[in-house]
Amino acid sequence: MSAVVKLHDIHKSFGTVEVLKGVSFEIDRGEVVAIIGRSGSGKSTALRCINRLETIQSGTLEVCGHRLDQPTLDLRALRQDVGMVFQSYNLFPHLTVEQNITLAPRRVKRLPNSQARALAQASLERVGLAEKIDCYPEQLSGGQQQRVAIARSLAMQPKVMLFDEVTSALDPQLTGEVLRVMETLAQGGMTMAVVTHEMTFARRVADRVIFMHQGRVWETGPGEMLENPQTPELQAFLSNGL
Numbered sequence: 435m436s437a438v439v440k441l442h443d444i445h446k447s448f449g450t451v452e453v454l455k456g457v458s459f460e461i462d463r464g465e466v467v468a469i470i471g472r473s474g475s476g477k478s479t480a481l482r483c484i485n486r487l488e489t490i491q492s493g494t495l496e497v498c499g500h501r502l503d504q505p506t507l508d509l510r511a512l513r514q515d516v517g518m519v520f521q522s523y524n525l526f527p528h529l530t531v532e533q534n535i536t537l538a539p540r541r542v543k544r545l546p547n548s549q550a551r552a553l554a555q556a557s558l559e560r561v562g563l564a565e566k567i568d569c570y571p572e573q574l575s576g577g578q579q580q581r582v583a584i585a586r587s588l589a590m591q592p593k594v595m596l597f598d599e600v601t602s603a604l605d606p607q608l609t610g611e612v613l614r615v616m617e618t619l620a621q622g623g624m625t626m627a628v629v630t631h632e633m634t635f636a637r638r639v640a641d642r643v644i645f646m647h648q649g650r651v652w653e654t655g656p657g658e659m660l661e662n663p664q665t666p667e668l669q670a671f672l673s674n675g676l
């Protein structure tokens with residue numbers, strides 16, 4: 435298998451505070467990696483580096499063949515290959531579901547209206563919301579809005595998807611419906627990096643779990659490592675939660 439995401443010895447500081455202290459990991463094509471760890475351990479920052487929402491100070495970083503540590507980076511091409519879904523859905527309230535989903539494909543890929551609508555329909559079917567295509571976000575539950583946000587990302591046909599605590603704002607029932615959509619994507623072969631506090635999801639769905647602690651990859655392994663943590667830090671995290 436070939437790695438589509440390669441981080442090697444990444445260092446990242448905000449001002450004088452170093453939050454990533456030499457982070458290295460790879461994600462293979464079709465692999466699902468869950469990134470777990472305490473608040474402030476650097477999970478979101480590491481994820482955000484992968485699509486260049488954050489720049490790194492040193493290290494090498496390659497995503498879908500794009501060298502993010504090189505000045506020649508084509509940011510637009512990178513962002514087409516890498517989709518990202520956030521905790522806040524960031525849907526435009528004055529646009530319908532279809533308009534939200536087709537905004538980027540129309541602008542970036544210059545798709546004609548009929549093709550864009552078909553793409554929105556297909557993306558919504560993948561998240562189980564085809565019948566909501568003409569709704570406005572306020573007519574949807576939080577879980578449905580998050581699924582629309584996932585559909586919006588899918589419509590750009592990304593090669594890698596990044597999920598940053600996408601269920602943190604949802605109650606347990608709505609969390610479940612979003613996680614099921616993500617599980618279906620995982621089963622369909624999508625390459626995914628998922629920052630999450632959902633340990634059941636990490637254990638069951640992820641091919642590999644990365645435990646970050648104090649800006650470093652502290653422990654990594656298959657989901658079963660959560661049943662048999664090797665370091666006291668992962669043990670403490672699993673018993674105390676956040």
Ligand SMILES: Nc1ncnc2c1ncn2[C@@H]1O[C@H](COP(=O)(O)OP(=O)(O)OP(=O)(O)O)[C@@H](O)[C@H]1O
Pocket residue numbers: 448453471472473474475476477478479480
């Ligand atoms: N834009 C920023 N400016 C300054 N400091 C930041 C910025 N973004 C993150 N940090 C700091 O970097 C550290 C790591 O933050 P990060 O969001 O990556 O952690 P996290 O593990 O994802 O935590 P959480 O689970 O709370 O989201 C924290 O101490 C945070 O305060």
